[in-house]
Amino acid sequence: MKKIMIVALLLFQMAILMSCREKAEEKDNTLPQDNISETPAVTTDKIVDTSDSQEEEGNKANVLDYFPYRENKQYFYEGEGNEYASFWSYTDYQDKDSGRIQLRTDNGGTETVQVIEGNSSSIAIIVSKEENYYRDNLLKINSVEEPEVLLMGPLEKGTEWTLADGRKRYISDMEKEISVPLGKFTAIEVTTEENGGEMKEYYAKDIGLIKREYNSDGLAVTSSLKEIKETPLEQNLTVYYPNGDEKVQKEEKTLKFYTNDITRLKMQELLREKHEASQGLISLKTNLNSLYKGSDDIVYADFSKELITDMNAGAGFEQLILQAIADTLGGYYDAKEICLTVEQKPYESGHILLKKGETLKVSQ
Numbered sequence: 001m002k003k004i005m006i007v008a009l010l011l012f013q014m015a016i017l018m019s020c021r022e023k024a025e026e027k028d029n030t031l032p033q034d035n036i037s038e039t040p041a042v043t044t045d046k047i048v049d050t051s052d053s054q055e056e057e058g059n060k061a062n063v064l065d066y067f068p069y070r071e072n073k074q075y076f077y078e079g080e081g082n083e084y085a086s087f088w089s090y091t092d093y094q095d096k097d098s099g100r101i102q103l104r105t106d107n108g109g110t111e112t113v114q115v116i117e118g119n120s121s122s123i124a125i126i127v128s129k130e131e132n133y134y135r136d137n138l139l140k141i142n143s144v145e146e147p148e149v150l151l152m153g154p155l156e157k158g159t160e161w162t163l164a165d166g167r168k169r170y171i172s173d174m175e176k177e178i179s180v181p182l183g184k185f186t187a188i189e190v191t192t193e194e195n196g197g198e199m200k201e202y203y204a205k206d207i208g209l210i211k212r213e214y215n216s217d218g219l220a221v222t223s224s225l226k227e228i229k230e231t232p233l234e235q236n237l238t239v240y241y242p243n244g245d246e247k248v249q250k251e252e253k254t255l256k257f258y259t260n261d262i263t264r265l266k267m268q269e270l271l272r273e274k275h276e277a278s279q280g281l282i283s284l285k286t287n288l289n290s291l292y293k294g295s296d297d298i299v300y301a302d303f304s305k306e307l308i309t310d311m312n313a314g315a316g317f318e319q320l321i322l323q324a325i326a327d328t329l330g331g332y333y334d335a336k337e338i339c340l341t342v343e344q345k346p347y348e349s350g351h352i353l354l355k356k357g358e359t360l361k362v363s364q
Contacts, residue, residue, distance in 0.1 A: 061155040062120050066188060066203040071259045074229045075208070078181060081221035084109050090233045091259045093137050100126075100139045104233070115139060121153040134333045135235070135263040136292050151190060151203065167194045178202045180210050180224040187211075232256040240327045240364060241275040242320035248327075250364075251275060264291040267332070271325065281325050283310035289343070291329070298359060299335045301325075303342050308349045315351035322352065322360060330362030337361060 070091065079085020087107035094101040099119050105112045115127035115138050124147035127138060146164040151171075153159065160170035173189035185204035192199040197216035204210045210225040235255050243249050255266050268288035272280045282288075287304040294300055311318055326338040337359040340347055347354040354360075 061153075063123055063151055063153050063155060064118060064120055065205050066151060066155075067118060067123055067208050068206045070208070070228070072230055072232065074231050074233070075225060076227040076229065077212075077223040078226045079221070079223045081219070085221050085223045087223065092135055092233070092257070093139055093260055095139050098139060102138055104132075104135075113138065115141065115143075116150075117147070122149055123151045124149045133235075134293065135233075135257060135261075137263075150201075151188070155188065163192075167192055169193075172200070176202060178204070178211055181226040182210070182228065185210055232258050235332075237332045238328070238364070239270060239273075239275070239281075240324040240331075241281065242317060242324055243275075246316060246320060248320065248324060249275065264288050267291060267329070271328070281321055281328070282307055285310060293333045293335060297335055298337045298339050299329050299333045300339045301329055301341070302344055303340070305343055307342055308347070311349065318349065318351050322347070323363060326360040326362055327364040331364060335362060 071094070074088055074090050076088045077086060079087070084107045087105055089103055089105045092102040092104050092113070098117070100115055100117045103114050103116060105114070110130050111133050112128065112130045113132040114125050114129075117124055117126050126143035126147045127141050129138070148163055149161055149169070152161050155171065155174065157171055157174050160168065162168055169190060169192045171188060172191040176187050176189040178185050178187045185202075185207065187202040187204045187210060190201045190203065192201075197214060199212065199214045201209060201213075202211040207225070207228075212223045214221045233256070235257065237253055237255065239251050239253050241249050241251065253270060255270065257263070257266065265288075268282075271282045271288065272284055272286070274280050282303065283306055285304075286306040289302040289304060291299070291301050311321070313321060322340065326340065330336065330338055339357070339359050340354070342348075346356050346358065
């Protein structure tokens with residue numbers, strides 16, 4: 001039972017945070033949103049002497065200093081005490097204007113995507129999705145639950161706040177000497193108390209989270225920063241092609257994403273690539289106008305008119321091409337249905353007519 005609790009806590013807590021510097025890319029690759037609400041207020045309590053409250057802001061530590069900008073950098077943590085204690089993290093997207101970043105974490109059991117909102121006084125998780133292996137831009141999604149504040153100012157020993165589930169979190173040390181495989185650091189220690197256990201997280205200036213420790217009745221689980229590597233995020237997928245014999249072939253591909261790369265454009269490039277047995281699934285002039293997975297688990301893909309005008313295929317081969325597109329996109333998004341449209345209208349050619357809302361079933 002303790003192991004289950006620890007794994008659940010690790011999956012929920014797993015995030016390394018940083019400041020946000022670049023403006024997020026095009027909104028084409030984001031899920032449609034009407035509004036972006038402000039982060040709900042979080043209950044806070046100060047348990048320290050505030051006699052120095054008149055100190056100028058310029059002399060105070062800034063929360064964002066402990067969640068530094070790290071574009072295209074992958075953080076690797078080695079773990080002890082649990083099979084899910086080791087993990088890596090990568091920033092998919094970030095937007096300075098909204099103060100939000102989208103962080104991907106992989107602990108060997110699942111990939112979790114979290115949207116984190118920060119400012120000079122606090123950092124909080126506002127969206128968290130487990131089993132999320134694809135790259136949609138979620139920065140504009142509104143929080144459906146009360147955010148989980150990870151670090152709050154003023155940065156001084158004793159600053160305390162209460163989480164939505166009743167756990168107490170506070171700054172327990174401002175100058176804790178911590179050694180991890182990456183090196184030795186002076187870090188802020190943040191303690192979270194809960195029934196039956198305690199977690200301590202350590203944040204180093206200009207680095208971010210360097211260590212996490214969870215203890216419960218003598219059982220200890222730790223995650224320590226081992227390496228920071230400048231590299232793109234790599235994701236594998238299968239591309240399906242119909243050949244001249246009207247049979248489907250497949251080819252394994254690897255997509256490389258840097259922070260703020262647009263998945264739609266990467267997928268457009270992939271669909272245009274020629275296969276050894278056939279042309280690309282779409283012509284070089286065909287654009288993928290929008291691409292995302294909806295809350296209904298259907299993938300929505302809208303193409304330019306050239307998808308039809310440049311097709312130049314008989315009825316049977318055209319059907320195979322559309323099915324190959326559906327299987328390729330469906331495989332990447334782990335979806336069973338694809339809503340394929342052309343210029344925001346149902347697909348309609350001389351051979352095939354899809355009704356409004358009609359989807360293609362993923363067959364692979």
